[in-house]
Amino acid sequence: MGLTCQSCGKALLKEKFNIRVGNNDRLVIALAGNPNVGKSTVFNALTGLKQHTGNWPGKTVSNTRGSYKYKNKKFVLVDLPGTYSLLANSVEEQVARDFICFGKPDATVVVTDATCLERNLNLVLQVMELTDHVILCVNLMDEAKRKGIFIDTKALAKALGIPVVGTSARSGEGLIELMDKIHNISIGLEKSSPKRIVYPKEIEEEIKKLIPHIKGLLGDQLNPRWVALKILEGDKTLLDSIQQFLYTENCFKHQSEVACVYE
Numbered sequence: 001m002g003l004t005c006q007s008c009g010k011a012l013l014k015e016k017f018n019i020r021v022g023n024n025d026r027l028v029i030a031l032a033g034n035p036n037v038g039k040s041t042v043f044n045a046l047t048g049l050k051q052h053t054g055n056w057p058g059k060t061v062s063n064t065r066g067s068y069k070y071k072n073k074k075f076v077l078v079d080l081p082g083t084y085s086l087l088a089n090s091v092e093e094q095v096a097r098d099f100i101c102f103g104k105p106d107a108t109v110v111v112t113d114a115t116c117l118e119r120n121l122n123l124v125l126q127v128m129e130l131t132d133h134v135i136l137c138v139n140l141m142d143e144a145k146r147k148g149i150f151i152d153t154k155a156l157a158k159a160l161g162i163p164v165v166g167t168s169a170r171s172g173e174g175l176i177e178l179m180d181k182i183h184n185i186s187i188g189l190e191k192s193s194p195k196r197i198v199y200p201k202e203i204e205e206e207i208k209k210l211i212p213h214i215k216g217l218l219g220d221q222l223n224p225r226w227v228a229l230k231i232l233e234g235d236k237t238l239l240d241s242i243q244q245f246l247y248t249e250n251c252f253k254h255q256s257e258v259a260c261v262y263e
């Protein structure tokens, strides 16, 4: 049986991230967030016992994925390592960044701590720069309430341009709404339009100059504005990852073309 073009991305997930999606009826959801904000609690509540833990290929960082069904769709949830940013300063940050960037999940949920939301928003803004399919889960709402902190999730959603769901994952509160948003964003039923940071004039001008070159090289495989920002930051690890991942993807595309010829 030949690979289809659509299955190339899924094959990349298997080859590079050890995530077997099988066929195209499963949606892949990444769960990102700072350490200790309740990612695994959300993950366990949604997936129950349907989990598998291993290591990220070539890394000693653990990789837990699990599945669940919602509204007749199957979801594969990937619990990413806890990170404060996607700057690839550590192996955990690199794993999280590469998965969101190259694994192209159907949606990314960023779990945050309602008791110290401001600190967590740094990662949220970075994920919003990388992908449109992002959902903000403000967890530990019960703790925030206990401390007299009120989070206006509606105002936050409007300010950020993405869906925001308040949860208390330990007691299961808000998880149905979270599954609903994941469902809607990952199948395109609901669109988000993340508000992007506008940088000082000099930086924006450099981004503008770089974008056509990046598009020429990468087409629409990666978000060109985000790649331009990373180049300006001097992030060499991203260039290495681009080379490594896109080489694999091109191999799969080539296999797919060959398969088409023989079909």
Ligand SMILES: Nc1nc2c(ncn2[C@@H]2O[C@H](COP(=O)(O)OP(=O)(O)OP(=O)(O)O)[C@@H](O)[C@H]2O)c(=O)[nH]1
Residues within 6 Å of the ligand: 033, 034, 035, 036, 037, 038, 039, 040, 041, 042, 081, 082, 139, 140, 141, 142, 143, 167, 168, 169, 170, 171
């Ligand atoms: N009160 C309260 N506690 C929670 C909630 N969600 C998680 N916790 C607790 O917060 C602690 C951390 O939860 P984890 O799910 O392990 O957090 P994590 O983000 O996976 O942590 P790392 O994997 O270490 O980054 C645990 O003691 C949880 O029981 C919540 O909504 N309310």
Ligand SMILES: [Mg+2]
Residues within 6 Å of the ligand: 039, 040, 041
């Ligand atoms: Mg965890």
